[in-house]
Amino acid sequence: MQSFDLVVIGTGSAGKTVAEAVRKAGKSVAIIDKLPFGGTCSQRGCDPKKVLVGAAEVVARSAQLVGKGIDHTTSIHWPDLIQFKKTFTDPIPENTEEKFTEQGIQIVHGVATFVSDNTIRVGDDELVAKNIVIATGHRPQTLNIPGEELLTDSTGFMELPELPQEIVMVGGGYIAFEFAHVAARAGASVTILHQGKRPLEGFDADVVQLLVEAMRALGIFIVLEAKVTAIEGEPNKLTVQYERDGANHTASANLVVHAAGRVADVEELALDKAHVEVGKKGVLVNDYLQSASNPIVYACGDVAEKGLPLTPLASYEGKIVAENILGGNKKTYSNDPVPSTVFTVPPLASIGLTEEQVKKEGRKAKILFQETADWYSTRRINEAVSGFKTIVDEDSDQILGAHLLGSGSEEVINLFALAMKHKITAKAMGEMLFAYPTHSSDLSSMLPD
Ligand SMILES: Cc1cc2nc3c(=O)[nH]c(=O)nc-3n(C[C@H](O)[C@H](O)[C@H](O)COP(=O)(O)OP(=O)(O)OC[C@H]3O[C@@H](n4cnc5c(N)ncnc54)[C@H](O)[C@@H]3O)c2cc1C
Numbered sequence: 001m002q003s004f005d006l007v008v009i010g011t012g013s014a015g016k017t018v019a020e021a022v023r024k025a026g027k028s029v030a031i032i033d034k035l036p037f038g039g040t041c042s043q044r045g046c047d048p049k050k051v052l053v054g055a056a057e058v059v060a061r062s063a064q065l066v067g068k069g070i071d072h073t074t075s076i077h078w079p080d081l082i083q084f085k086k087t088f089t090d091p092i093p094e095n096t097e098e099k100f101t102e103q104g105i106q107i108v109h110g111v112a113t114f115v116s117d118n119t120i121r122v123g124d125d126e127l128v129a130k131n132i133v134i135a136t137g138h139r140p141q142t143l144n145i146p147g148e149e150l151l152t153d154s155t156g157f158m159e160l161p162e163l164p165q166e167i168v169m170v171g172g173g174y175i176a177f178e179f180a181h182v183a184a185r186a187g188a189s190v191t192i193l194h195q196g197k198r199p200l201e202g203f204d205a206d207v208v209q210l211l212v213e214a215m216r217a218l219g220i221f222i223v224l225e226a227k228v229t230a231i232e233g234e235p236n237k238l239t240v241q242y243e244r245d246g247a248n249h250t251a252s253a254n255l256v257v258h259a260a261g262r263v264a265d266v267e268e269l270a271l272d273k274a275h276v277e278v279g280k281k282g283v284l285v286n287d288y289l290q291s292a293s294n295p296i297v298y299a300c301g302d303v304a305e306k307g308l309p310l311t312p313l314a315s316y317e318g319k320i321v322a323e324n325i326l327g328g329n330k331k332t333y334s335n336d337p338v339p340s341t342v343f344t345v346p347p348l349a350s351i352g353l354t355e356e357q358v359k360k361e362g363r364k365a366k367i368l369f370q371e372t373a374d375w376y377s378t379r380r381i382n383e384a385v386s387g388f389k390t391i392v393d394e395d396s397d398q399i400l401g402a403h404l405l406g407s408g409s410e411e412v413i414n415l416f417a418l419a420m421k422h423k424i425t426a427k428a429m430g431e432m433l434f435a436y437p438t439h440s441s442d443l444s445s446m447l448p449d
């Protein structure tokens, strides 16, 4: 049995952040992962996804400008794109391990399982620690439908050697929308089957509707209130069964992608052995991100019940946990608004409250919703759609929410985040001088009077 000040389970953005900070303070640290080191974002999530989206953007941009100075739509060569993606992802495990070793963090490969409040087993080894951090992330949720094993998850999608012709996405959230754009721009026929009344439920309904209309015009089928109930057939020749309007329907596909939500990856941890409680959204923690039922244990990143499952939050939560382990519980989790982007083409970016939430809270707010396809920034690239909704508090002039669709939104949303965090009023934002012509220079026209 080996003893450490800290054992971290998970080498993603959350686990890495805690391990490195605690080791820097001179403590003994071990870090465990069951998969190649480096976590989801860099190997199976954000980063490889955006490499694929980059290619989709080039196709979209060329298609938009055909007859306007560009003579043909360019195309994606899928195997080359996946090879290019691999130049980012392949080096991650070795680089991550090297960095840990240089810092004196002990590396452990395998599935971690609790055997008691302060002891973890990995294979035949036991590790005992003063503190244990659970940073095990999310996994695709089990749908409990016949033929579930025929689904390809997001990791599998980004490893496909060839892109099949007919693709069905099960679910209508981030993954379905992002992958639908990549696949459609790579020449596939794509159908999104979503069980809810509207897709991208956390985002502003009006702005999402603009995106949905543009996607339908592009030839992506979006079927709402369609609950997938079974998948049949064999790989490459699949039939998806779904219920809609009380009737059974089918869709044929060469590939069916799991885009139906992700849940805390805790099953293998045997949390009951450590008296760590877990709820629907993940490991239950207090404001210090410490397990409410076992004070030795902290949890951060996707697996913790607090916040949204996004990379910036995983690192932020990792920092909080490190500070609290090193200096005693002082640092609490802040619910500041976090910007988030769905990397469709064009992207949809959002921060803060939606109109629905503002109305529900009964706040007095000025709301401006506008389609902006005729604005210079959109016309210059002949993009089919763009628009925004901004929400400003009537009394304080603080920005409460911003919901942007269009090229550049993924960057402009960060200006809104800055304004909201530092309480810069809408008037002051409107007076800022930004370089012109840029997407940011549109910002002054995006705020209600
Ligand atoms: C396809 C996709 C695209 C995404 N795109 C974006 C994006 O554009 N922007 C964004 O902000 N977020 C994005 N996300 C979300 C983002 O990837 C996550 O929020 C982030 O990676 C979470 O980091 P984490 O450290 O909490 O967990 P992870 O990075 O998932 O790390 C958890 C690690 O724990 C390991 N583990 C689990 N159980 C055990 C065990 N019992 N024993 C040992 N090891 C274990 C896992 O193998 C894994 O390596 C995306 C996610 C996906 C799936």
Ligand SMILES: NC(=O)c1ccc[n+]([C@@H]2O[C@H](COP(=O)([O-])OP(=O)(O)OC[C@H]3O[C@@H](n4cnc5c(N)ncnc54)[C@H](O)[C@@H]3O)[C@@H](O)[C@H]2O)c1
Binding pocket: 143, 170, 171, 172, 173, 174, 175, 176, 178, 193, 194, 195, 196, 200, 201, 226, 227, 228, 229, 258, 259, 260, 261, 262, 308, 309, 310, 340, 341, 342, 343
């Ligand atoms: N750009 C980003 O930041 C980004 C990108 C990808 C993923 N992520 C993270 O990963 C998480 C998971 O992404 P996701 O897209 O899988 O989940 P999601 O929660 O965004 O969307 C899944 C949707 O699938 C629907 N669904 C569930 N079961 C279904 C069924 N049987 N039939 C039809 N529809 C069904 C659900 O109603 C839900 O709305 C996200 O919540 C996000 O935090 C972030």
